[in-house]
Structures are given as structure tokens and as C-alpha cells.
Amino acid sequence: MIIHLKNEVNSSEAAQIASEIKAFHIVYNNRNVLITGSGVKEVPVTIESKVDEFWVFPNDMQLSSKKYQSEKREVKIGKITIGGTTNNTVLIGGPCSVESEEQIRSSAELLVSMGLSTLRGGCYKPRTSPYSFQGLELEGLKLLAKMREEYGLNVITEVRDATQIDQIIEYSDVIQVGAKAMYDQGILRACAKTKKPVLIKRGFGSTLQEFVQAAEFVLSGGNENVILCERGLRTFETGTRFTLDLCGVAWLQEYTNLPIILDPSHAMGYAYGVPSLARACVAMGVDGLLIEAHPNPKVAKSDASQQLDHTEFAALLGTLRPVAASVGYKMI
Amino acid sequence: MIIHLKNEVNSSEAAQIASEIKAFHIVYNNRNVLITGSGVKEVPVTIESKVDEFWVFPNDMQLSSKKYQSEKREVKIGKITIGGTTNNTVLIGGPCSVESEEQIRSSAELLVSMGLSTLRGGCYKPRTSPYSFQGLELEGLKLLAKMREEYGLNVITEVRDATQIDQIIEYSDVIQVGAKAMYDQGILRACAKTKKPVLIKRGFGSTLQEFVQAAEFVLSGGNENVILCERGLRTFETGTRFTLDLCGVAWLQEYTNLPIILDPSHAMGYAYGVPSLARACVAMGVDGLLIEAHPNPKVAKSDASQQLDHTEFAALLGTLRPVAASVGYKMI
Amino acid sequence: MIIHLKNEVNSSEAAQIASEIKAFHIVYNNRNVLITGSGVKEVPVTIESKVDEFWVFPNDMQLSSKKYQSEKREVKIGKITIGGTTNNTVLIGGPCSVESEEQIRSSAELLVSMGLSTLRGGCYKPRTSPYSFQGLELEGLKLLAKMREEYGLNVITEVRDATQIDQIIEYSDVIQVGAKAMYDQGILRACAKTKKPVLIKRGFGSTLQEFVQAAEFVLSGGNENVILCERGLRTFETGTRFTLDLCGVAWLQEYTNLPIILDPSHAMGYAYGVPSLARACVAMGVDGLLIEAHPNPKVAKSDASQQLDHTEFAALLGTLRPVAASVGYKMI
Amino acid sequence: MIIHLKNEVNSSEAAQIASEIKAFHIVYNNRNVLITGSGVKEVPVTIESKVDEFWVFPNDMQLSSKKYQSEKREVKIGKITIGGTTNNTVLIGGPCSVESEEQIRSSAELLVSMGLSTLRGGCYKPRTSPYSFQGLELEGLKLLAKMREEYGLNVITEVRDATQIDQIIEYSDVIQVGAKAMYDQGILRACAKTKKPVLIKRGFGSTLQEFVQAAEFVLSGGNENVILCERGLRTFETGTRFTLDLCGVAWLQEYTNLPIILDPSHAMGYAYGVPSLARACVAMGVDGLLIEAHPNPKVAKSDASQQLDHTEFAALLGTLRPVAASVGYKMI
Numbered sequence A, B, C, D: 001m002i003i004h005l006k007n008e009v010n011s012s013e014a015a016q017i018a019s020e021i022k023a024f025h026i027v028y029n030n031r032n033v034l035i036t037g038s039g040v041k042e043v044p045v046t047i048e049s050k051v052d053e054f055w056v057f058p059n060d061m062q063l064s065s066k067k068y069q070s071e072k073r074e075v076k077i078g079k080i081t082i083g084g085t086t087n088n089t090v091l092i093g094g095p096c097s098v099e100s101e102e103q104i105r106s107s108a109e110l111l112v113s114m115g116l117s118t119l120r121g122g123c124y125k126p127r128t129s130p131y132s133f134q135g136l137e138l139e140g141l142k143l144l145a146k147m148r149e150e151y152g153l154n155v156i157t158e159v160r161d162a163t164q165i166d167q168i169i170e171y172s173d174v175i176q177v178g179a180k181a182m183y184d185q186g187i188l189r190a191c192a193k194t195k196k197p198v199l200i201k202r203g204f205g206s207t208l209q210e211f212v213q214a215a216e217f218v219l220s221g222g223n224e225n226v227i228l229c230e231r232g233l234r235t236f237e238t239g240t241r242f243t244l245d246l247c248g249v250a251w252l253q254e255y256t257n258l259p260i261i262l263d264p265s266h267a268m269g270y271a272y273g274v275p276s277l278a279r280a281c282v283a284m285g286v287d288g289l290l291i292e293a294h295p296n297p298k299v300a301k302s303d304a305s306q307q308l309d310h311t312e313f314a315a316l317l318g319t320l321r322p323v324a325a326s327v328g329y330k331m332i
Helices: A011-020 A045-050 A101-114 A138-151 A162-171 A185-192 A208-219 A246-255 A264-268 A271-283 A310-326 B011-020 B045-050 B101-114 B138-151 B162-171 B185-192 B208-219 B246-255 B264-268 B271-283 B310-326 C011-021 C045-050 C101-114 C138-151 C162-171 C185-192 C208-219 C246-255 C264-268 C271-283 C310-326 D011-020 D045-050 D101-113 D138-151 D162-171 D185-191 D208-219 D246-255 D264-268 D271-283 D310-326
Strands: A002-005 A024-028 A031-035 A051-055 A074-077 A080-083 A088-094 A118-120 A154-159 A174-177 A198-201 A226-230 A260-262 A288-292 B002-005 B024-028 B031-035 B051-055 B074-077 B080-083 B088-094 B118-120 B154-159 B174-177 B198-201 B226-230 B260-262 B288-292 C002-005 C024-028 C031-035 C051-055 C074-077 C080-083 C088-094 C118-120 C154-159 C174-177 C198-201 C226-230 C260-262 C288-292 D002-005 D024-028 D031-035 D051-055 D074-077 D080-083 D088-094 D118-120 D154-159 D174-177 D198-201 D226-230 D260-262 D288-292
Touching (some): A011 A031, A011 A045, A045 A051, A080 A088, A088 A310, A101 A118, A138 A154, A138 A162, A154 A162, A162 A174, A162 A185, A162 D162, A185 D162, A198 A208, A208 A226, A208 A246, A226 A246, A246 A271, A246 B264, A246 B271, A264 A271, A264 A288, A271 B246, A271 B271, A288 A310, B011 B031, B011 B045, B088 B310, B101 B310, B118 B138, B138 B154, B154 B162, B162 B174, B162 C162, B162 C185, B185 B208, B198 B208, B208 B226, B226 B246, B246 B271, B264 B288, B288 B310, C011 C045, C080 C088, C088 C310, C101 C138, C118 C138, C138 C154, C154 C162, C174 C185, C198 C208, C226 C246, C264 C288, C271 D246, C271 D271, C288 C310, D080 D088, D088 D101, D088 D310, D101 D138, D118 D138, D162 D174, D162 D185, D174 D185, D185 D208, D208 D226, D226 D246, D271 D288, D271 D310, D288 D310
Parallel strands (some): A118 A154, A154 A174, A174 A198, A260 A288, B088 B288, B118 B154, B154 B174, B174 B198, B198 B226, B260 B288, C088 C118, C088 C288, C118 C154, C198 C226, C226 C260, C260 C288, D088 D118, D118 D154, D174 D198, D198 D226, D226 D260
Antiparallel strands (some): A002 A031, A024 A031, A074 A080, B002 B031, C002 C031, C074 C080, D074 D080
16 A cells, blocks of 8 residues: 655654554655555544545556556656656666776767767676676776766666665665665665666566566665566577566556656577567567676687677668667667 | 488489488478487498588487578468568467467457457366366367468467367467477477477476477487477465466577477566566567457456456557567567 | 356256357266366256356366366376376387387387386477478388387377377377467367377476466366376576476476376486486376487487497486386386 | 596695686595586696696586496485485474474474484575565574474475575574575585585476576585485476476486485475375485475375375375385485
């Protein structure tokens, strides 16, 4: 249940009520909002006089639900805005991993030359083997920060586990919670305490319901700036790396109020399919794309097969613009 | 291995050679073509002098492979053509099941009014329970034939199992091999002996490799008019009915020479998501869409939840045209 | 709904009633039984006076349901019996494919020497490529019949599609409906018209509910001798060929009244794991095992990697007996 | 590659070499062992004179591989030992969540009365909704510690994310890394620095290869006490909660040297199927079972449907003993 308290209830009183009824308390759109589990179907009698409005739900998709707020939420990333009524589709590019200053600078310059705003690059890599390249870690974060400073770009980078979440919050403009960390409450609860945008990737073995509930961890903790990112399910098909779930995207668009960014690079796993898939994504009227691009994919230290080279990445944007326009969106 | 025999080898001699080396023999583009398993990597010495050209393959995707023929095959469906260099995307509409003359006539008139050419409707329904509506069977086929005659439409309908394949071949313009029948050799071998177009739906538990090999059953038997149809995989996600595999479509576009039609209705399972998904499909530059539409979905005898009503179907086409145009295709 | 008509209603009257209410009519345990879809929750008023007893169901698992008949059904296979209260676990062995008289005779002699009763061997192989070995077809069936005659063995062989179902019914003691044919109504409806036991394998992409409903096609058509066979699901795991669903077996044991045979060979795909998995299966108190064994697996024309050699097969039985005994069962 | 250095190389020299060739360095069985990625196929020339023995591998399953050490590893849990040549199958029982002192004491007394040694109970619950019961956290750990002290039981409890790993290491005898945390390097790297046994559950969307590589994170960091736990895959089947992958267990038994414990409770999701599945597990000769049991499952705060009551749990052990004996194992 979500409860809007009356305007006359001040914030500390609201916190007190929340504690009594074991609810979460947030301030959203200048209102004191309480959230209990969806099992609660009636307003507790003791607080009835304080309640302005309330919503009951069939399950724990509450703050993220169109039933609660039918308009898509707006999220600001530095100087750009996605979601809401902006009809913007942000193209986020950059390498899988930050590998060197030279490499990430090349990516940054590419984006700037294309008029794009947001640079991705992994520093803490969630590799499945201890013997693989694990990322430049803090050194990588500092390189991203340098790019931000020199080129005015937003940077987005992934948190691998809760031990580096404070660093990621400090250094990035968008905190990326990776697919393997989607259930990580240490991360999600920390993300709830900042106001920086959080992009949550759907686990490749996670249901839509669980995905949205991961967002609820952040929203119910007080950070309203959540973006969902679909990046492919693990299925029996091995011809491609994962299976991008666009049916799921249609479901998310129908039932949730959160902006959606898609990651066709990880889903496909092979560069040849990324442009075609990216066009499919854009045609759904989504709020952004995450595309891996590397100055020289052949020597990339991770995900070599799926990264576009810079020529391909630039060409891609050219083909995305008319598709976006055909559904009333604009690539930014 | 695929072998092109020299022009001087006549057809009966070719058949004789095929029999000796246990190969399939077809005539394709006025050539005698032999096909063995992909395990054969060298031309048998005894026939070397008869061979013009040959191709070896890493697996049994042979006739359908871009390695053999890089240009997309062209398939004629009545007066329209898809594939090849046509850049046509055919929109096929109609109800899940033919239920009555009134109903199917309403569908036919809708298509005609929209300038569309091809009507779908199931007569032998592959229901999973013996206690569900099983379709009008032969009576339904006759209604489809009547619509063809009266309205000049192509009709496409599904074969459920090998016992009615002869009827389906007789009555339909495109033979639809359903997802549950994809492995059915009784059907595939019968389809190989006609020249009517065959639309093979991918089994929801079938790999891309198996899917293409189902097409090889038809192609190697002498019918070159094969269309592939992706309609969703069965995954752990239950929020939608199936998971449309557009990564797989990118794979098929990269590796095969067959036209591709997508079926977002069955993948999604819910009408609300069909338009958005359909736009995603069209943006990939595919050769067609199969969309379920019913004059009154609420009373449909099968798949009630996923069928568009006629207003929605007409509106859909309006939104698909600009998307198709944005990738250089034309809705027909 | 299942309806038991009163004893005074004779069979032709029962058929008449069935036709009126659009129900299936079978004679089961010397009773006239009608079966409608599970959507019917009340006995039609017009036939109330003819009804002895009736059962309503939440879904179309009806005749196979423990709600209808709580005791496990008994099925006779030649001179042996499984299911019911027999606590027999039949070990069915033999090669993936019948390849030659010498080979299948070797298998038959092995079974006889081990005191076993039932020989398996495929004649119509549901291969996914047209270029693979497709089986000896009718010639293979005749070899199996010869083995039956000479050694007194039961034979079980697979029907690939509806075009050969009559042959299979004629030549085999148990009709095997393969995983890829589980939905094939041409096959299922034909199986319903014989009294020979039918072993239905679960499709690797099929739900338990659909699996049981395939059995309902046979049961509702009048053949009560149905055996279920779990043989592995297709999952994302590629280290093994399929994933044997023993959770599903527990579900079937809880909810259905049908005997269950397991096929660890196809699930595992590799001979090394078959004995260990077979012991797991037996410990669940199942009614039988299908194990592939070949005189010389290395040269097998299909499924070479998963077939045990004859020494391994004989050793396996030795290890299965104590496991069966530990759960109150007997290997036969 | 795994390298055994010569005995004459002391530990600090070994560490120096490891650093030079970017390898992990551990001391295992009183030897200095270096581990590089499996991409390294030849001993670096510069250290050849220091090398006693080495192994190359096709992939990053190295320390856990039977190729490196064919004997199963032995792991001590308090006073009991599993793995190695013990042929012990430990039955670990207890509730899903520690809910109160009364409840966990009841569980502890049950185990003691049955002669069992190891108590499970969750304190940090990895719930997928922020609005569900999240566990008693530190208070729960203290209750477990109290049970250990009073009843001499080993306790095993789950770490949810890296923020509480230090607490879990301090309070538990076996650190349980849950399925949702299998990829969590913050946890795995911390587990590598203790010598306490670590039970790693396989992610429900994780491949066998990734599962074993999670173990490599711990092994390569210097903790050799790793136990693998299979608990079910997420598949399309919804009749049961997950699909226990016993084919995967056969694979693990063939290729790895780690003890294996199975969790049929989470796989099945329903108490009715747990005993039958547990017998299947035991028949595979595994090293242990994790079974959820609650004094009163109906009021359990989590996983109510799958927990056995105490009578069922006691009865289960009675049926497991003969199965274990039939494969040469002993329930402890």
C-alpha cells in the first residue's frame, strides 16, 4: 500500500507514523509518502485521520507502478533529461572496460564529435573467472572522472559488489547495477541513499516482477531516479549470447512508470547483429541505448566480439535517427 | 556439401549420380544440384569430372546458407513478392481460428479495405488439450477458399499434423507449419513435393540451427519457396506468453538466405504489447508480419487475449508504414 | 468434468448422451464414462437422472488425475506388468537405432541373458537434419518383430510422425511417442484407438500440464494404457545434453495416476553420467527406465556418446537392484 | 595453468615469482602452488628451473578439476567430515529463516534428538522485495551461536551481500553463499581469506562452468574448503519452483574434485516432493543434503510451502538411510 499523508503532517511526524506501522517513509514530489508491503489492503485505523490518499496493489510493484503514477518518470543525467514527456532516446557509448587513458580518451572524443553526452566504461568487471582481466578499478574510475572534466561528458560505470559502491557513487553520474548484481541489497540500499540516477540491469535469469522489485528497493529508500535496463535473458539458444526480451519491454512499458534503456550489445554478443537490434529497440520508443564501442575491438580485454568499432558506431547513429523519428522520438 | 553439376549432365544422369553417392538431387535455377551431409568435405573421385562447382559447410545449414547463396531468396505469394531485393514487408492479418463465415468475411473485408493481400486463419488448431475448441477443420478450409475466390486474397493456414497435409496443400496459398509441428517430417517431406510457399514457424523450444534444418528438409526435397517465422521462445518469464527472439532474427539475417516473417502476437500473448513489438520487428527490415486480428476478440474461441480488434489492426498499419520507410522497406 | 453414468444406461445410450452434450465417451472399468472440458462445472440438467457420480476439475488434467482415481494405473506390457501396486521397475534396454540384424540380435541376447523383457530400438528416427541417418524404417520394424518372435521379448519403438503410425501400432508392443511428437494429434488420436500401451515422452520444451494433456488425448479416446516418460528439458545448460526434471517427476507422482518411466540416457547425453542418474531415478520409485545400450557405441549411427556398452549396461543393473530394494521396488 | 614449485623454493620466493608472472599463489598440501589463467599453455622460460610439475587446462576450471587432483577433497565441518573417502552424506536441517529463539531451539533439539550435527537457518534473507520479511540479521546470528554453544551443533547461514560477510564469517561454521550471490566477488574474495568451509550455491541462471569458476575464486585465494551446492535452475516449468539439475550433478562428479551438497527443498518448492527428491539425490552418492524443516511450516515467515514439519523430517531420515546404504554411503 502507498499512502499520501495530508499536507499538515510534517516530516518528522510522518517518520514517526512510518515507524509505528512498519512502513517505508519517503518524500516524493514534496509529499510525505509511506509504503507498506502489498499485503496490507486497508489503512490502519489509528492513522486514518492523517491520510490524504492511498493505493492498494496486487503485488509488490508499487512505487514503480503505473497504477500509482501513470506518467513516466523523468530522470536527469547531467545536462540531459530522459523519460517524462521528453521523447528523448539517449545513445550511451563507450568500451566494455576502461583499459587505458588513450583508449577511453578516444571514446570520449568520438562521443563529443557525434554530439553525444554520456560515456560508459567498466572499471570493476564482474567476470566469472578469477583468472580473467578484472578491470582497472579505482584507476579506471579516475580516468572516467578525467574525461568528464575535460570533455563535459556524463559517465556511467558498473558497481560489481557492495565493497566498491561508495567509490562508484562518488565517481559516476549514473550508477550502473549490473545484471549479476541485480539482487544485491548491499548495493541497492546504498543506491537508495543517494540522489544520483541508478540504472538497474535485469538479471539474465530474473523475472520482470523481480526486476521491478529491485527498483522498489531503491525507490522505497528515497531515490526516485531509477532507470531500468533490459540486456537479454539466458535461454537455451547458443547461437547468440543472450536473448533480448522485447516482449518484456512491452510489459514494462505497460505496467511501470520508469524510463527504460536497452543494451543490445550484451544481448547479442556479436557486433554484426547490434545495429539491426538497436533499430528494433529504438522503434519501441525507449529512453536510451547502451552500445559498446571500442577504438579497436580486436584487442579489447573483454567482450571483444560484441563491440562496434568507431566507424560502425557513428554509422549506427545515422540509421537510428530516422527510426526514432518514425515513432516520435529523438536520438540525443 | 552442395555440388553443382556441369550443364552437360542431364537430369536423369544427375539423379543416377545422386543415388550412387546417396545425395539429394534437386533442380534449382535450372541447374542440377546435389546435396550430401555436411560431413562430406571432398568431392567423390568417381564424379569429379561431372562437377562444375561445390561448397563445403561446417554443419547441415547448406541450401539455406548465405555461404551458398548470399542473396536473399524471393518468394511469390499469389500476386505479391517478398524477399529478394523487393524490400517488401507483408502484413498478414486475420483471426487465430476461422470460426464462422461471418467472422472470416469480416476479416477479409478489413484486409481488402486496407489494401492488404493475405489472410490468415487456423482450421486445424494444435490445441494442447483434447477438450478445447479444435477448429472447423475442412469446413474452415472451404471458408478460406471462398474468401480467396470472392476477395482475391491469398490465404495462409496451419497444418496440425501429417494426416491433413494434403488438404492444406490443396486449399492454402501458403502452407503454415506450426511451431509444434516444426520437427514433423511427415509434413516437411510433403511440403518438399509441392511448389507452394511454406512458412515454417520456429518451435518454442528449438534452436536456430534446428529451425534452419527444418527448412533444409523442404529445400533439399525440391521446394525452394521457404519462409522462416520466429514466434517466440518458451522461457522462464511468465509475464508474457513467450519471448520473441530478435537476437535470433539478427542471426538468421546474417547467416541464411531465407525471407523472414515475424509473429509478435503469439510471442506477446497480450494485445497491448503487439503494436510496439510489431514496430520493433519492422525496424529490423523483415519480410513480413503475422498479426492476429478478430472482429470481436472477447468472444474468440482461441487466443482471445492476444488478438487485436479491427480498429487496432488498422491503426497499427498506420504506425508501421513510417517505421518501415525509416529502414528502406515498404508495408504491403 | 468426468461423469460416471448409471449402470442401467447402456453403451449406445451413453454414446447418444455424449453426442448431445459434446462429451467424449469411453468405457472404463466396465462403466460408461463421459468427459467434457474442465470448464463445465455442473452436470447438465437434461442428463441429471442418468448420472451416478461426477468430478469437477480446475483444469484439463482429468482422467489422468489422482482426484479422479487415486490409485496408480496398471499397464501390461506383454507378460510383465508395471504400475498399480506391483512396485515393479522395468529396465528397458537396447540401441538408439536399429542398425542391422546382427546389432539388434546382440542387444536381444544381452537382455535375455540378464533376464530382462523389453527391447527398445528406433526405426523412424526424428533427426533434426535431412542429411543424417534416418533409420531403417520398415526394415527395422521387421527386425524388431523377428527378435520378439525368436526371443520372446516385448519391443518398443518410436513413431516419428503420423504417416507411419499404423505400422508402429502393428509392429510394436509399446508405441513410443517421441518428445518431438508429443503434441502430434494425428499420432495421439490414432493411439487412442488401439489398446496397445502408449509411452508418451515429454517434449523438451513442454510443461507438465501439456504433457499430461497429451495423455488425455489418448485416455479420452478410449485407450487407458498410457505411460508417461520424462527425458529432460532443454535449458541454458550446455554441459549436458538436456536437464532431467525430477522435480517434475515428483509433481507427476503427486497429481497423476499414470505409471512413469524415465530416460536418463537422452537427458544426460553422455554415457558417464547415465548410471548415477539411473540410480537417482530408481530411488524415486518409478515404474521403469529406458536406457540406451549398444554393442559398440563408438560406431553407433546415432547418439554415440550416450549409449552404454553391454558390459556397462549389465553392471548398471547390478547397482540398480539394491537401490530399488531400498525404496521397496523390484527391477524386472 | 597450475604450477607446483620445487620444494626448495620458499614461500616468499614463491610469492615473488607469482607477482612476476601475474599468478595467484597459494600453499596447498604444504606446497607452493601458482595459478595463472588457462590461456597460459607453457611454463614461462624465466621460472622453468623452479618448477616441479605443471598442468595445463582447456578452460578456467583448474584447482577444482579432477585433471589436477582426481581424489575428491575432504572438508571438515566441526567434528564431522565429508568428501574424500568418507562416504558420508550429511543431513543438514533447520528452518528457512531464524525467526525466534523458541523456533530455532526447537529445530536444534530436533537435530540433536536425531543424532544430526548441523543446523541451518537464514538471518540475512535475500528476498526479492523490500517489503518482505528480511530476516533477524545480527540478532539471528547470535541465536545460532547460542544453539551452537548449548547443543554442540555446527551452524550454517547465508551471506546476502558483501556488507555482512565479516559477521557471517565470525558467527557461522559454514559460510553459505546463496544462489543470488554466486557471482559476488566481494563475498567470494572475503571467503578466500578465511579457512572456514564455504558452501557455494549455484545460481539458478548459472552454467556449471560459471558455478565451478565461483569456487575457483575461493580456491585461488587460498581457502581449499569449498563445497558445491546445486539447488535448482529456473526453467519454463512453473509446476515446481525450480528444476533440480541432477544431470549437472553427474557432470560435477565427473569433472570436479569438490564435495557436493544438494538442496531439494528450494528446487521443489513444495514439501510433498522433497522426500522423493531427497532419495534421488542420496542415490547419486552425494556428500550432503540441505533440507528445510520448521516446527510449524504454516506460520513460517518465508518459504512456508516447502518446509517439512518435524515429523516429516524425522521420517525422511529413516527412508534415506537404506538408500544411502544401497550406494555405499552413510547418512550422518
